Amino acid sequence: xxxxxxxxxxxxxxxxxxxxxxxxxxxxxxxxxxxxxxxxxxxxxxxxxxxxxxxxxxxxxxxxxxxxxxxxxxxxxxxxxxxxxxxxxxxxxxxxxxxxxxxxxxxxxxxxxxxxxxxxxxxxxxxxxxxxxxxxxxxxxxxxxxxxxxxxxxxxxxxxxxxxxxxxxxxxxxxxxxxxxxxxxxxxxxxxxxxxxxxxxxxxxxxxxxxxxxxxxxxxxxxxxxxxxxxxxxxxxxxxxxxxxxxxxxxxxxxxxxxxxxxxxxxxxxxxxxxxxxxxxxxxxxxxxxxxxxxxxxxxxxxxxxxxxxxxxxxxxxxxxxxxxxxxxxxxxxxxxxxxxxxxxxxxxxxxxx
DNA sequence: AATACGTGGCT
DNA sequence: TAGCCAAGTAT
Numbered sequence: 001x002x003x004x005x006x007x008x009x010x011x012x013x014x015x016x017x018x019x020x021x022x023x024x025x026x027x028x029x030x031x032x033x034x035x036x037x038x039x040x041x042x043x044x045x046x047x048x049x050x051x052x053x054x055x056x057x058x059x060x061x062x063x064x065x066x067x068x069x070x071x072x073x074x075x076x077x078x079x080x081x082x083x084x085x086x087x088x089x090x091x092x093x094x095x096x097x098x099x100x101x102x103x104x105x106x107x108x109x110x111x112x113x114x115x116x117x118x119x120x121x122x123x124x125x126x127x128x129x130x131x132x133x134x135x136x137x138x139x140x141x142x143x144x145x146x147x148x149x150x151x152x153x154x155x156x157x158x159x160x161x162x163x164x165x166x167x168x169x170x171x172x173x174x175x176x177x178x179x180x181x182x183x184x185x186x187x188x189x190x191x192x193x194x195x196x197x198x199x200x201x202x203x204x205x206x207x208x209x210x211x212x213x214x215x216x217x218x219x220x221x222x223x224x225x226x227x228x229x230x231x232x233x234x235x236x237x238x239x240x241x242x243x244x245x246x247x248x249x250x251x252x253x254x255x256x257x258x259x260x261x262x263x264x265x266x267x268x269x270x271x272x273x274x275x276x277x278x279x280x281x282x283x284x285x286x287x288x289x290x291x292x293x294x295x296x297x298x299x300x301x302x303x304x305x306x307x308x309x310x311x312x313x314x315x316x317x318x319x320x321x322x323x324x325x326x327x328x329x330x331x332x333x334x335x336x337x338x339x340x341x342x343x344x345x346x347x348x349x350x351x352x353x354x
Numbered sequence: 355a356a357t358a359c360g361t362g363g364c365t
Numbered sequence: 366t367a368g369c370c371a372a373g374t375a376t
Contacts, residue, residue, distance in 0.1 A: 049371090052363075087362095125374085128374085129373075195372080231368095231369090261359070299360060338360085
């Protein structure tokens with residue numbers, strides 16, 4: 001492969017244009033040997049999995065304020081961590097966050113391991129996150145491959161094999177370009193590039209430090225790459241949730257099983273969501289009022305239309321399922337978004353998808 | 355290897 | 366606006 005782009009050119013761009021983030025060390029500090037806190041890098045990288053920087057910021061501040069160190073997080077109540085994660089999505093990440101923090105405390109004396117292999121053996125840390133932590137927090141020369149890197153490589157090398165088939169080839173390209181020195185800054189530089197200039201829809205090639213070396217730009221096909229195999233259409237599933245409020249204001253909620261959709265999160269009792277749902281007994285025997293409208297929500301692999309029923313129940317009411325959560329303790333913000341939407345609908349708040 | 359797993363923003 | 370997309374991992 002001739003005329004490869006130079007990592008030094010990208011690093012020079014990064015030194016001037018690095019985006020500020022609460023978990024980041026500025027390039028000038030990184031150059032002088034100041035390293036980011038592995039705990040904060042790990043936490044941010046897990047939060048950033050399939051999630052935008054903009055969405056992560058507030059959660060990161062909240063988590064590091066509540067739990068400044070991995071020991072603090074490991075000692076936290078599961079329910080508090082799940083509630084703090086509510087709204088961020090992919091809840092297995094929060095469950096694995098707890099498992100990982102406890103493993104770091106129990107097996108590594110509260111000190112994050114620095115090698116890629118050790119990191120990847122921890123819950124919730126895969127090939128991308130292990131390489132990101134090892135390079136960014138520990139200055140190891142690991143090859144970091146995420147969606148940004150794949151897109152940038154596909155364009156630089158005008159590689160038109162569709163994803164995911166192209167993954168091995170794109171990783172090989174990334175390996176060729178990754179420098180031994182400042183690998184962490186380089187990784188963050190490619191990701192910044194992908195998030196700003198080399199964006200998915202309308203890449204802004206003029207200011208890119210690698211334009212001249214970019215084969216896709218030369219061919220005028222940057223915006224067409226990477227190719228992707230078409231996705232399957234999402235089916236629509238239907239369901240019903242039951243919102244019961246006791247006379248004293250307490251709400252009837254249920255903790256969902258650890259496995260599966262919204263696993264480990266609090267939610268309203270209801271039936272199983274499917275294309276052809278079966279009826280289920282309401283969680284309390286009482287007079288239920290079906291609400292007008294419905295909650296519309298789209299998950300990764302299906303659309304959901306959710307009917308909502310509400311009831312007021314007396315103090316002595318005994319639920320068949322779930323537990324009453326005190327009005328003083330309850331916060332709709334501790335619910336996953338789809339459940340919060342149902343609450344909002346019951347409160348008469350306007351739901352744009354209803 | 356293919357599928358399950360959230361959400362909000364952008365076009 | 367309906368679909369696409371984001372710093373992936375687990376199974």
